[in-house]
Amino acid sequence: MSTIGAGGKGRIGARRWLRAGARTARAWAALALLCCAGGVSAQEPIAKSPLLPEPEMVSLDEAHAAHFAGLALSCVGREYPNKIAHRLEGAGDVAAPSRLYPAFFGCYDWHSSVHGHWLLARLAQRFPQAPFAAQARAALARSLTDSNLAGELAYLRHADESFERPYGLAWLLQLGAQLRGWDDPQARQWAKALEPLEREASQRLQRWLPKLTKPIRVGEHSQTAFAFGLALDWTGISGDNALREALIARSRFYYLGDRNCPLAYEPSGQDFLSPCLAEADLMRRVLPAPEFARWLKDFLPQIPRRARADWLTPGLVLDPGDGKLAHLDGLNLSRAWMLEGIARGLPPRDRRIGALRAAAAVHRELGLIAVGDTHYAGAHWLGSFATYLLAPPESEPASGASAAGGGG
Numbered sequence: 001m002s003t004i005g006a007g008g009k010g011r012i013g014a015r016r017w018l019r020a021g022a023r024t025a026r027a028w029a030a031l032a033l034l035c036c037a038g039g040v041s042a043q044e045p046i047a048k049s050p051l052l053p054e055p056e057m058v059s060l061d062e063a064h065a066a067h068f069a070g071l072a073l074s075c076v077g078r079e080y081p082n083k084i085a086h087r088l089e090g091a092g093d094v095a096a097p098s099r100l101y102p103a104f105f106g107c108y109d110w111h112s113s114v115h116g117h118w119l120l121a122r123l124a125q126r127f128p129q130a131p132f133a134a135q136a137r138a139a140l141a142r143s144l145t146d147s148n149l150a151g152e153l154a155y156l157r158h159a160d161e162s163f164e165r166p167y168g169l170a171w172l173l174q175l176g177a178q179l180r181g182w183d184d185p186q187a188r189q190w191a192k193a194l195e196p197l198e199r200e201a202s203q204r205l206q207r208w209l210p211k212l213t214k215p216i217r218v219g220e221h222s223q224t225a226f227a228f229g230l231a232l233d234w235t236g237i238s239g240d241n242a243l244r245e246a247l248i249a250r251s252r253f254y255y256l257g258d259r260n261c262p263l264a265y266e267p268s269g270q271d272f273l274s275p276c277l278a279e280a281d282l283m284r285r286v287l288p289a290p291e292f293a294r295w296l297k298d299f300l301p302q303i304p305r306r307a308r309a310d311w312l313t314p315g316l317v318l319d320p321g322d323g324k325l326a327h328l329d330g331l332n333l334s335r336a337w338m339l340e341g342i343a344r345g346l347p348p349r350d351r352r353i354g355a356l357r358a359a360a361a362v363h364r365e366l367g368l369i370a371v372g373d374t375h376y377a378g379a380h381w382l383g384s385f386a387t388y389l390l391a392p393p394e395s396e397p398a399s400g401a402s403a404a405g406g407g408g
Helices: 008-020 022-038 062-073 110-126 131-143 146-158 167-180 185-211 224-238 241-255 275-286 289-299 327-345 353-369 382-390
Strands: none
Touching (some): 062 131, 062 382, 110 167, 110 185, 110 382, 131 185, 146 185, 167 185, 167 224, 185 224, 185 241, 224 241, 224 275, 241 275, 275 289, 275 327, 289 327, 353 382
């Protein structure tokens, strides 16, 4: 358990939160093992059982925020271990991560560092008087300097076109959206410094989209649906209408005709994103509610019409020290926010909302239990996913939208 920035009360609250979910976690783990051992499909309806208690809804309080912030504070300045995405043309291109990425060299890889900074900004805004807020601001101030971000821009302009595309670029835009929407003098300064990097990311995506003939339907970083959703939310705040129009057009082209998404084939063994749910979570941003409801009926006909959670079994991680296998902990978190997003996209009286929210609650609880600092394989990124779940970003334009000088 990370305690950076958390007082004694915060540490106790976070420990109680983890213990409270242990019984549910053990029950679902036993159920998942039973399914694996007995050949039961992960998506077959499961009879009600006393092993499966009703999950309790967890909200973001200061104790949880301090825990998540502690995870990010422990890694944004930590250069090693590191997995760089850097192409070498010769021996002279060899350099340490902090030389390549002067702002985003920590948290094991570039995209995790980016969303680790997003986490710190998000939680410092939400809890400005918390003990961790000053540490979060100090970390942001060390990273988001004019010179560091100029170095990031210089690298990105000369990097391979596929660098961090689309996942890392989308998280960069999400960081920009957070800073633009934060009515704070320091945040406005950081937003202004980040704006050229946002513009470069937007232009890279706009160059890519016309050449991408098919969507990327995987459960990891290259997936298009999740990244499109993050980028669309940024366009609503930044005013980048060119990227917004391109994303909406390609989303309709790629996904509007999809039917019967094979949810029973999910998850793959190292997914952290659901291909089916991410697509639906994207399309609720693209389509009006009545049209989205009709599309969803054909796309995910498996969703029950009554409030039950047993139609979607959470992922199970047996070795949280294995970075790839630990992805399934992130899958539970991302499924939870996607299920909740899909429910919000439907008309208020839609009969599928209960099932979506019930499944989201189970995934939420099990995903949050896994967010700790025992294994760096998960600690360097799961806090961001937990924060995105419990403090979902606003997609509407905010008062700080013009802080960085308008659209991208």
